[in-house]
Amino acid sequence: MNLLLTGSFDATERDRWRALLTQAMPQHHLVVADELFDRTRVSVAIVANPPPGSLRGLPALRLIQSLWAGVDRLLADDTLPRDVPIARMVDPALATAMAETALWAVLSLHRGFFVYQRQQRKAVWRELPQRRAEDLPIGLLGLGHMGRACAAALVRQGYRVTAWTRAEGEYDGRPDGGRERRDGVAHVHGPDALWPLLASSSIIVNLLPLTPDTRGLLDARCFKAMPRGAAVVNLGRGAHVVEADLRAALGSGQIGHAVLDVFEHEPLDAGHPFWRHPHVTVLPHVAALTDPRSAAAVVAANVQALVDGTPIAHLIDRTRGY
Numbered sequence: 001m002n003l004l005l006t007g008s009f010d011a012t013e014r015d016r017w018r019a020l021l022t023q024a025m026p027q028h029h030l031v032v033a034d035e036l037f038d039r040t041r042v043s044v045a046i047v048a049n050p051p052p053g054s055l056r057g058l059p060a061l062r063l064i065q066s067l068w069a070g071v072d073r074l075l076a077d078d079t080l081p082r083d084v085p086i087a088r089m090v091d092p093a094l095a096t097a098m099a100e101t102a103l104w105a106v107l108s109l110h111r112g113f114f115v116y117q118r119q120q121r122k123a124v125w126r127e128l129p130q131r132r133a134e135d136l137p138i139g140l141l142g143l144g145h146m147g148r149a150c151a152a153a154l155v156r157q158g159y160r161v162t163a164w165t166r167a168e169g170e171y172d173g174r175p176d177g178g179r180e181r182r183d184g185v186a187h188v189h190g191p192d193a194l195w196p197l198l199a200s201s202s203i204i205v206n207l208l209p210l211t212p213d214t215r216g217l218l219d220a221r222c223f224k225a226m227p228r229g230a231a232v233v234n235l236g237r238g239a240h241v242v243e244a245d246l247r248a249a250l251g252s253g254q255i256g257h258a259v260l261d262v263f264e265h266e267p268l269d270a271g272h273p274f275w276r277h278p279h280v281t282v283l284p285h286v287a288a289l290t291d292p293r294s295a296a297a298v299v300a301a302n303v304q305a306l307v308d309g310t311p312i313a314h315l316i317d318r319t320r321g322y
């Protein structure tokens with residue numbers, strides 16, 4: 001089978017992927033986008049946010065396999081072949097990394113470590129009251145592969161976690177979608193359930209996919225619905241947050257601190273006020289990076305499923321957007 005590797009990565013990253021994918025699938029022929037190859041023979045495109053138009057003119061294409069978990073940028077390319085299934089990256093190593101980041105952010109907020117960081121810069125020796133994990137209810141937006149790993153890590157640490165999803169799903173067997181606990185995580189779903197969740201959460205951790213329904217979700221109304229001084233941890237996508245509204249909420253003290261890994265425009269402009277904001281912690285979109293060592297095996301398993309005619313794992317639903 002002919003496989004095409006294409007993405008917006010540099011030559012070193014591309015060569016690493018090429019080596020590991022070739023090692024995982026020696027029986028297949030892998031080409032990279034900037035080499036000469038026969039476009040009519042490509043069956044699988046292995047992609048990492050390729051430039052728009054990259055997948056045009058591939059008549060034999062049967063599968064698009066993303067190397068990244070989020071597919072919002074890929075789906076924004078309206079030249080994408082319409083009838084070819086798209087699988088996204090789901091790898092336990094990725095979820096573990098995300099859980100580590102979520103736990104670090106929540107622990108740092110809970111124990112005041114960002115405040116102590118500010119105090120250190122001014123040589124201030126001052127003790128904050130020590131709160132218990134159960135004193136800070138956590139609202140988790142999204143309970144997918146990432147959300148579930150984060151919820152498990154937070155529950156293990158003693159936090160009370162309530163997760164919000166689109167549909168009732170498999171998490172609670174109750175038609176009313178009530179606060180049935182499963183694995184220690186309470187679950188609510190649907191637009192109406194968002195408001196009580198915001199109102200009862202000290203920290204909101206966002207792990208939603210970016211879709212037309214979730215774009216701009218975290219806006220002034222949401223921040224106002226949260227308890228004064230609550231914190232926001234955005235590990236999903238930058239466009240979930242209305243940046244101007246967040247700045248205003250931080251300015252008024254309505255939001256006490258924001259940990260932001262993702263931004264509307266990346267990389268974050270050097271002059272962006274978030275860089276120097278005392279109540280914002282900036283990460284350069286590193287909450288969970290795909291690890292090529294394990295991800296190459298995930299890709300190989302899906303390519304093998306295509307060869308065998310068995311179900312392809314982790315296909316996205318294009319109409320839903322994730």
Ligand code: NAP
Pocket residue numbers: 069070071141142143144145146147148164165166167168169190207208209210211213214235236237261262285286287288289322
């Ligand atoms: P996933 O498995 O597709 O799960 C998505 C979750 O969001 C599901 O629980 C889904 O609800 C919920 N959801 C979707 N639309 C919703 C809506 N309108 N209202 C309420 N809930 C909604 O995705 P994942 O693998 O956990 O990844 C989530 C996101 O994390 C990715 O899309 C990506 O943007 C981000 N990510 C970030 C990084 C980083 O480094 N910062 C790394 C990897 C991923 P249902 O259960 O009802 O479907």
